[in-house]
Amino acid sequence: MKKYIADSAVFIMGNCPVAAADMVTIPQVEDEMKSEDAALRYDLSKAEGLMVEAVVDTFTDAVKEQAAQTRDIEKLSRTDLGVLAKALEYKEKIGDDAVLITDDFAVQNIATRLGIVVMPVAQRVIKDQIVWQKQCIGCFRHFKDGEECPVCGSPLRKKMKKKVSQKPKTI
Numbered sequence: 550m551k552k553y554i555a556d557s558a559v560f561i562m563g564n565c566p567v568a569a570a571d572m573v574t575i576p577q578v579e580d581e582m583k584s585e586d587a588a589l590r591y592d593l594s595k596a597e598g599l600m601v602e603a604v605v606d607t608f609t610d611a612v613k614e615q616a617a618q619t620r621d622i623e624k625l626s627r628t629d630l631g632v633l634a635k636a637l638e639y640k641e642k643i644g645d646d647a648v649l650i651t652d653d654f655a656v657q658n659i660a661t662r663l664g665i666v667v668m669p670v671a672q673r674v675i676k677d678q679i680v681w682q683k684q685c686i687g688c689f690r691h692f693k694d695g696e697e698c699p700v701c702g703s704p705l706r707k708k709m710k711k712k713v714s715q716k717p718k719t720i
Contacts, residue, residue, distance in 0.1 A: 552643060554636040555599070556651035557581040557628065558670045560591040565650060565670055570598030572650075575635050577604075577628040608634035615662045620682060620694065620707075624655040632656065636665045684708040 555574040559565045560582060565572075572594065579601075582588040595601065612633040616622040625633075632649070633656060639647035640663070649660050652672035660667050683692045687703030695705050 551646045551648055552639050553668070554632060554639060554647065554649045555594075556632045556649065556653060556656060556670075557587075558652040559650050560594065561587045562652070562670045563587070563590050567650065568597070569594040572598075573600040573602055573635065573639070575604050575628070575631045576601055577631050581628055602635065604631040604634045605638055608637045611637060612659060612663070616659050619658060619662065621655040621658055623694070623707075625659070629653060629656050633659055633663070633665075636660060637663055640665050682708055 551571065553567045553572045555565070555567075555572045555578065557578050559567075559572070559574075560578070561584070563586065579591060582591050591599075609630055612630050613622065616625055616630070616633075632651065636647060636649040645666050648666045648668050649656070650668045650670060651657060651660070652670050654672075657667050657669075683695060683705035684690070685692070685698035685701060685703050685705055687698060687701045690698065690700055691708075692698070692705060697703070698705055
């Protein structure tokens with residue numbers, strides 16, 4: 550039986566075709582419910598069987614490692630890392646029957662690298678995995694990270710370094 554790991558978008562967008570009893574999420578997702586509608590959808594889902602489980606640190610460490618390699622680590626929130634960690638935990642338990650529901654492209658990028666099946670809520674699914682780098686807007690040199698060019702002092706901007714041909718697993 551499939552288990553769906555719900556990102557905040559499930560409750561914010563409110564058009565998820567999955568029964569609450571088949572979903573699991575993490576406690577930090579509740580903190581992202583800013584609108585009354587989203588909070589109500591979250592509470593109703595809990596009443597209908599949504600499981601809220603803590604994140605296991607070993608899975609978070611594996612997610613951080615992948616996010617550092619793609620340079621998505623700067624973009625991922627604590628909640629994003631936790632949802633990815635929970636999806637990885639379920640992937641190890643039940644394989645491709647673990648499905649991460651998210652619209653966040655950075656989350657999808659890491660999920661794809663980890664072999665996690667992705668299902669969007671309202672957005673499209675990413676087409677390719679991406680590895681990012683930083684490029685100076687002044688001298689155009691490339692760097693792994695940072696906010697300011699160590700050569701000329703200009704700001705660094707995030708730029709795609711390469712696309713990886715592996716397509717995401719989707720539903």
